[in-house]
Amino acid sequence: MMNAVSGSLITQADLVQRFGERELVNLTDRTAKREIVPDVLQKALNDAEAEVNGYLRAAGFRQPFAPVPYALVVKTCDVCRWYLYENGIPDVVQKRYDNAIAWFKLLIKNPSILGFDADGVEEVKASGGMAVIPNELKDWKDVNNHF
Template sequence: MAYATRDDMAARFGEDELIQLSDRDDQGEINVGVLADALEDASAEMDSYLAGRYAVPLAQAPRFLAGLCMDIARYRLCGSGGRRSTEDIDDRYKNAVKFLEKVANGTVSIGPVSQTATVPPADNPVVFQSSGKAFGRDRGAL
């Protein structure tokens, strides 16, 4: 499930830019499949960062994650099909990744996501067990 939609992308970047980014066959229209793939790939990239702290995919993602998803998808679209990236596109991508890295290491939170979203339990819990004191007033040296 993508965190942003075609309509979100069109509202943010405009139809003309989406045509430039996705129209691989020079048809003069948005290639819906190419755009959908870029949004899914961007969402998967985001999930790779979020998975350490949240159950992914997020059932109800905070709205600002859509912006990150669009920036990542836009960057990815520039990297294929001979499209050129700009400094703004590169910077927005780098900023999105920096934010996601902060989420992954626990520096920032994306806030409450839903009642059912929890961090999955670890498959290899660490358990420490002591066999008691080795030294003490009531025990002699070994």
């Protein structure tokens, strides 16, 4: 693996863990080197984090997260994956992106779903929820659009 890509919310390792190296190679390699191209991946990661950070600021979060809450990693990965698809977005990728954006809009209304207060990092007494949509369409054929 060449230079690993990283942002303030997610890393290349997060993306590989969620979507697999093969998919990231297919989405970033434009020269048939058969490896993840850091510049292409970093651009998508930067675009995704810019979008996500807008929602986080609207929800009242100002400080970096350490560690980044898992739900935020999941949703940011889905947004980044959406940015990687330039020539047609598969339905499952679009649905996961739409779900992530809906979650971020909910976060603006109720920042406690992330597990922190918007003004600091005090733990919230109530627990939040998170919807998970499988990566591949065949894995959720029985869901009937209930998520």
